[in-house]
Amino acid sequence: MSHEWSDASRPKFFGRRRGRSLNPTQQRILDDKLPGLSVDPDALPADPSDLFDVEIRDLWLEVGFGSGEHLVGQAGNHADIGFLGCEPFINGVAKMVRDADAAGLRNVKILADDARLLLDALPDACxxxxxxxxxxxxxxxxxxxxxxxxxxxxxxxxxxxxxxxxxxxxxxxxxxxxxxxxxxxxxxxxxxxxxxxKDWRDRWDDHIPxxxxxxxxxxxxxxxxxxxx
Structure with missing residues (x-):
């Protein structure tokens, strides 16, 4: 990725980047699997659907996916939709990458960084x-x-x-x-x-907790x- 946390041109970020140290298995998952899932805001195709190697009919975004339970679940339920996820907390990213790989998902791309970098790079009305x-x-x-x-x-x-x-x-x-x-x-x-x-107290019908x-x-x-x- 071209963005560095020390880059003075980046928007100021206040959240956590890391929690406890990653164990060897988590680090290996990131090293082996994250590159294939990562999206670079500086190198987006004109049509974001071209990020995926499967045909998609729509593009959905999740900002701050945490450990990825919702993102992985939605992507598994909607194989014809491309999902973009953003999460700077690397411990959560490691879990999401593990679960996405185990599920064999091909319709997910993620930015393990500040969501604003991706939001500012995506085209209008996408x-x-x-x-x-x-x-x-x-x-x-x-x-x-x-x-x-x-x-x-x-x-x-x-x-x-x-x-x-x-x-x-x-x-x-x-x-x-x-x-x-x-x-x-x-x-x-x-x-x-x-x-x-009821419309704000109840979970959405297709929601994944x-x-x-x-x-x-x-x-x-x-x-x-x-x-x-």
Whole structure:
């Protein structure tokens, strides 16, 4: 990859890159399998579907896939959709790469780095869906500008999502829920699809829970669907 963490031209990043040291098996998985799954924002084809060696009918994105349970599950359920995943936390990337390889997935490409690098490189209106599931809530007031769903990144997502495409967000943090609804609600690019409480209290019918989600660490999760208008 051409991007280095010390590159002063990169957007400032505040999240974790690493947790505990990778064991030899995890490191071998990354060394052997990650290159074949990686996407380079500086070398994207004009048509992102050309990233895949299988024919795809649509392109979906997941920002911050964690350990990859949702991404791997969705890719396994939709072999004709190309999935792009972004996650800077290398321990989670190692698990996702292991599971994607075990499942024999050919419709997944990932950026083990800051999602903004890929979002800024992709062409307009190339996505049919985007997921931002349980992002870091940055609960301290002074850290709220670091939240991914907000005024800095919503224009990026709006540029990439074609009309009628969905932005799906989930959080178990009440303040982040209010924050999401406020900022997406202010955007003329999106409309909230909820008609009643059931529409944000219940998981989507095709949703695949993550390990973090099942722990319900900070309370009851909320599930939000927005449409690109």
């Amino acid at each position: 996505l049919g869906r985007a997921y931002v599931l349980f992002p870091d809530p940055w609960p301290k007031k002074r850290h709220r500008p670091r939240r991914f769903v907000g005024p800095d990144n919503l224009p990026r997502l709006a540029r990439l999502l074609r009309p009628g495409a969905e932005l799906r967000c989930a959080t178990d943090h009440p303040d982040y829920l209010d924050w999401m609804l406020y900022h997406v609600g202010r955007s003329a690019a999106f409309e909230w699809l909820a008609e009643g409480p 993550t390990r973090y989600e099942t722990k319900a660490l900070a309370g009851r999760p909320s599930y939000l669907r927005f449409r690109r208008v």
